[in-house]
Amino acid sequence: MQGNLCVGSEGMDHLVYIRMRHRLQVKPHETVFLKDVAQIISDETIYEKLRQIPVHSVTDKDRNIIVIDVMKIIRLLAAFDQTIEVQTIGPPQIIIEVIAKGKKISxxxxxxxxxxxxxxxxxxxxxxxxxxxxxxxxxxxxxxxxxxxxxxxxxxxxxxxxxxxxxxxxxxxxxxxxxxxxxxxxxxxxxxxxxxxxxxxxxxxxxxxxxxxxxxx
Incomplete structure (x- = not known):
């Protein structure tokens, strides 16, 4: 899947490429950042800030499977900076698997x-x-x-x-x-x-x- 979205009404200052990962494993009550769910290519001036954007905080209500859609990522980027142009490549969502601490087998x-x-x-x-x-x-x-x-x-x-x-x-x-x-x-x-x-x-x-x-x- 490939697409592009222009965020903001004025000229675009930053071009960001997003490729969603296929699957991610996390621990309970862990915060998931953009760097965890996607590969990012962007200008160096905003690259580190983009990587640290929080995407989801795992709670007990999430159970063991969470699906994050690429549209949520685009909304987060739009809220972060209105002058960003986003181009998406790859799968349209990522599956997050919550791994609880396993019990030792007797x-x-x-x-x-x-x-x-x-x-x-x-x-x-x-x-x-x-x-x-x-x-x-x-x-x-x-x-x-x-x-x-x-x-x-x-x-x-x-x-x-x-x-x-x-x-x-x-x-x-x-x-x-x-x-x-x-x-x-x-x-x-x-x-x-x-x-x-x-x-x-x-x-x-x-x-x-x-x-x-x-x-x-």
Whole structure:
């Protein structure tokens, strides 16, 4: 999105470029300034003053999501200086997420979640292998290659199990907290797309300036 707005009736003395950030995280009861919500390009004589313009003070009524529309920023700049010409570039609003102080997870809760995820993933893999008759396939491959019948062809099962774990590490591109390379994993891409959809929904439904109900007229 790009646009421009001339504020004031006389000649323009200051040209200000505003590019709204996409998302910002703040703490409860924190004051948000213009430098926090947007990138600013302006004359050096007013640059520092523009950066320190207060945009919003977080209160308990704000809950955890706040949407600041670019029109509010333009109104603040107009109130700051009538001779400013504002040109906006980028998204029309910013999503501010209020991050409360998180509680430390207890070790019993951590272990419970770990066991649920571990055994849930193990059962999923086992059920999949049972559905596709993986053991029978390995037995037949072993018989075809060696000419012998073995109910437990470990020469296939052990490498297959190791390869399954290695493949999951390569797929998710992580070993614990260490990334194997800079390429995002499919899970990260899906989480990114989900976050974009969520932000679009929040922008439309939480931004009071983007929607008007019949009772608001």
């Amino acid at each position: 070790m019993p809760m951590f272990m419970l979640i770990w066991f649920l995820l571990f055994f849930g993933a193990a059962l999923t893999i086992m059920n999949f292998h049972e559905d596709v008759s993986m053991q029978e396939v390995q037995q037949k491959i072993y018989t075809i290659i060696t000419g012998e019948v073995d109910s437990k062809p470990l020469i296939f099962q052990i490498p297959y199990s190791l390869g399954l774990g290695l493949g999951m590490i390569i797929f998710f591109n992580h070993v614990f907290k260490k990334r194997l390379n800079e390429e995002p994993s499919p899970l990260e891409v899906e989480m990114f797309n989900y976050q974009l959809d969520l932000d679009s929904y929040v922008s439309m439904n939480e931004n009071k300036e983007s929607m008007k109900n019949i009772d608001d007229r």
